[in-house]
Amino acid sequence: MFWAGLAILKELAFTLKKSEWTVTHKRRARSHPFVYNPLDELYPFERWAINGIMIVAAMLMIGLGLHEIEVENPLSESLFRYYIDPIVGESTGDSGYNMVNTMTYAVVMALFAVSISAWLRGLGIDPSDVSILALLPFITWAVFGEVAEDAKMFSSDLAPYFVSPGIHFQAAFWVVFSGALGMSIGKNTQDEEVVQTNIEFVASILILMQLVLYGSSISQSDTVVKNDISLIPLIITTLIALAFVHLTRSSTSSFSPIQKMVYLVGIGGSMIFLGAILSHALHDPPPSENLWPILVVIGIPSIVIMMMYNYGFPAEKELSDHGFLAGILPPSMTEEDYMELSSPDKDLIESLRMRASMAQPLVLLAVAGQVVDGLATTIGIDSFGYSEKHVLSQKVIDVGLVINETLGIEYGEGAWAFGLLKMGLGALIYYFFAIANFEHRQQHLRMLIGLALLVVGLAPGLRDVGRLALGV
Numbered sequence: 297m298f299w300a301g302l303a304i305l306k307e308l309a310f311t312l313k314k315s316e317w318t319v320t321h322k323r324r325a326r327s328h329p330f331v332y333n334p335l336d337e338l339y340p341f342e343r344w345a346i347n348g349i350m351i352v353a354a355m356l357m358i359g360l361g362l363h364e365i366e367v368e369n370p371l372s373e374s375l376f377r378y379y380i381d382p383i384v385g386e387s388t389g390d391s392g393y394n395m396v397n398t399m400t401y402a403v404v405m406a407l408f409a410v411s412i413s414a415w416l417r418g419l420g421i422d423p424s425d426v427s428i429l430a431l432l433p434f435i436t437w438a439v440f441g442e443v444a445e446d447a448k449m450f451s452s453d454l455a456p457y458f459v460s461p462g463i464h465f466q467a468a469f470w471v472v473f474s475g476a477l478g479m480s481i482g483k484n485t486q487d488e489e490v491v492q493t494n495i496e497f498v499a500s501i502l503i504l505m506q507l508v509l510y511g512s513s514i515s516q517s518d519t520v521v522k523n524d525i526s527l528i529p530l531i532i533t534t535l536i537a538l539a540f541v542h543l544t545r546s547s548t549s550s551f552s553p554i555q556k557m558v559y560l561v562g563i564g565g566s567m568i569f570l571g572a573i574l575s576h577a578l579h580d581p582p583p584s585e586n587l588w589p590i591l592v593v594i595g596i597p598s599i600v601i602m603m604m605y606n607y608g609f610p611a612e613k614e615l616s617d618h619g620f621l622a623g624i625l626p627p628s629m630t631e632e633d634y635m636e637l638s639s640p641d642k643d644l645i646e647s648l649r650m651r652a653s654m655a656q657p658l659v660l661l662a663v664a665g666q667v668v669d670g671l672a673t674t675i676g677i678d679s680f681g682y683s684e685k686h687v688l689s690q691k692v693i694d695v696g697l698v699i700n701e702t703l704g705i706e707y708g709e710g711a712w713a714f715g716l717l718k719m720g721l722g723a724l725i726y727y728f729f730a731i732a733n734f735e736h737r738q739q740h741l742r743m744l745i746g747l748a749l750l751v752v753g754l755a756p757g758l759r760d761v762g763r764l765a766l767g768v
Contacts, residue, residue: 338414339737345410352404384456395687401461409748413740419479422552423739425657428747430555432661433562434467435755440569441466443762447576448519454510464751470565471558474502478557492549495557496541503541503564507534510565514572525579530571537567573766582767586680593671593761597664604663604726608654615645615652622649623729627736634733653730658746662729663722665753670718672760678708680764692717718753725749 338346359375378396421427444450445458457466481494511534514520515527541560548556615622622645625634634642653659676682677693684690696710734742 342410342414345407346414348407349404349411352407383459383462393686398687405748405752409744410741413738413744416740416744417737421475421554421740423743425743426551427555427743428658428661428750430551430559431471431562431747433559433566434471435751436566436758437470437562437569438463438467439755439758439762440566440573442759443766443768444514444569444572444576446759446763447573447766447768449514449517449572449576450510451513451516451518454513470502470506470561474499474557474561475554477502478552478554481557482553491553492545492556495553495560496545499541499557499560499564500538502561503534503537503568506561506565506568510568510572519576523579525575527571527575529574529578530568533567533571533574534564537564540564540567573762576768577766580767582765586765586767589672589675589679589761590765592675593668593757596671597667600667601660601664604654604660608651608656611648611651612655615648618644620645622652623732623734623742624739625733625735630735631733650730653726656729658743658750659726659729662725662746662749662753665750665755665757666718666722666725667753668757669753669760670715670722670757672757672764673718674711674715676760676764677711677714682760682764684711684714689714722753 355371356375359369359371362369363372363376374396378394379400382394382397416423441458441463442460445455445463448455450458456462477498478495481491481498485491485494511527511530514530519525520527540563548559551559618641620641625631673684673689677684684693692714693710696713698710699713700706700708700710729742729746732742
């Protein structure tokens, strides 16, 4: 169901991509893709974000360095107490989060989103929703990797790298590495057939590299060795991934070389981890009553996506036919300029933007991700007895429990309150993108904001339902 939905969203994004990034200017046909200026001046907030990342990196290096030379200091002590020890503990059990690392991760994620948006703009990376779809497989990459770690399918040397935030840095490495190779291939030849062939060949190599790296760890894990778990499903899913690379040329031809490389490598890694999960499930089949949450957690958000798309597509199409994409301003226009503008074109956009935004993949997926997380958490805690590890989320659940006790409700632990909060957050995300205006140079920032909101909802939600279904 997920991959079928992805195919539908991909076609929609390619349609939206054609409506080029204008709000008050008609689209002009071009025979070549838009090229960004690598010397484009940074916004002040981008400079602050880059400096912030450098400060965080420096503090991390200093803290680790002082620890290695056994110099007692408050920085190293705090680093291990609030960050490293919980990560190591999570790989051996359910260590949970604390308020300090929760807030730090949120701030660092925001700094990365702003910093990377400036970098991507300088590289001329496509900021359309197609890039979001190309990155989706790396969300399942992280999800399946975490579920496999929950099932103790990795050896002890790699297990700590498959919990948050380590797994996200791993995913980022593969995205950057595969994207850089895709960019190099695209620049080195103009022959489209050669480009496609080279991408498929290199993507296959990167998938096999993941198989060697992660497959060896899986085969050496205590769970696999002690229980003599057959890894034939892992081999089969890897072969399917390799076949997918070469059998989907027509359906991925609209991707740029960078997008296609990232997309294929992400799918390959996802299939390797899925194979590990299936190996565990076939050896130790989960109870059948653990499977219904998958239908609920995937089915309801899919319905939400279809309803939003069907409602918003006519408005989106009308704007697209006029050469507009609501929320993206043309070059040199600031939001202040747009707010002061008076024209029939602006009137058209303002009359349709609330509906048209519902049909944008970035918005659809960000909203659906929050619904997935809310449903998975509610079902996992209230129906299956799981516990919440995030500090702020637990406080919301505690409020729900107090309400339950006040009303005499004995079922569940109050996780319904978190579910309702997530539904409301999904609505707020939609409203933000529906009314926000991004300058032409801020398209990458828009993309990364949407991606961050998507990841913090969809990834933990899918992981929760995955481990629930697996019974781990």
